[in-house]
């Protein structure tokens with residue numbers, strides 16, 4: 001099995017190293033990762049400048065001056081001679097949650113989404129780090145390895161994208177796995193306005209909002225109860241339930 005790894009925290013991230021170590025016994029691993037932290041990059045592609053690809057520690061560990069989506073896009077679209085015959089994309093381990101609305105902005109999830117063009121399963125793995133939690137990346141990496149072995153035993157539907165969030169606890173404190181839906185957050189905290197050394201205003205995006213829809217069945221609820229949350233994602237953004245109403249509205253036939 002050939003697995004492509006990427007992330008959005010950058011090629012030196014602890015979570016990427018832990019992920020690679022956990023998956024190495026299971027598959028032939030290739031890493032293509034951003035040269036710096038690209039958290040929040042979402043599915044952005046770099047179209048306004050050339051991308052450069054440099055080797056890091058090994059021939060199959062490459063660093064790109066681009067986004068997580070750029071990394072996977074390059075890897076599956078010609079960076080390697082011949083067809084990109086990867087069997088799976090695994091992205092992470094993100095140093096923070098990707099719960100609910102986070103997936104809209106997440107570079108980690110975006111790298112997995114880009115893997116859909118392979119027509120194969122793709123997994124985004126995030127560690128739900130809390131203040132004073134222990135940064136248990138090894139737990140999340142072990143969960144990723146279990147997910148890969150489960151997919152090997154029992155393949156999923158084509159182009160399945162799994163958003164996996166792992167509680168930041170020692171592995172033996174995990175209570176199991178739960179299939180979940182995305183919850184959602186309150187709107188983000190206000191932006192933070194400051195001045196640069198020349199007195200010009202600068203702005204920081206404020207912290208993410210707290211959980212709002214976090215009841216049983218949501219990803220928030222699962223991780224809050226020490227379960228691994230596994231949310232199947234889809235890319236079809238069409239609101240199919242609204243198509244007939246939209247047609248009527250366009251024809252001026254609204255009730």
Ligand SMILES: Nc1nc2c(ncn2[C@@H]2O[C@H](COP(=O)(O)O)[C@@H](O)[C@H]2O)c(=O)[nH]1
Pocket residue numbers: 008038039040041042094095096097098101102103104105106107108109188189205206207208209
């Ligand atoms: N509004 C803010 N959202 C934040 C902040 N830190 C994280 N986030 C959300 O989480 C994801 C992180 O995912 P990643 O895979 O991109 O690292 C990010 O995309 C946001 O949705 C924050 O300070 N403010």
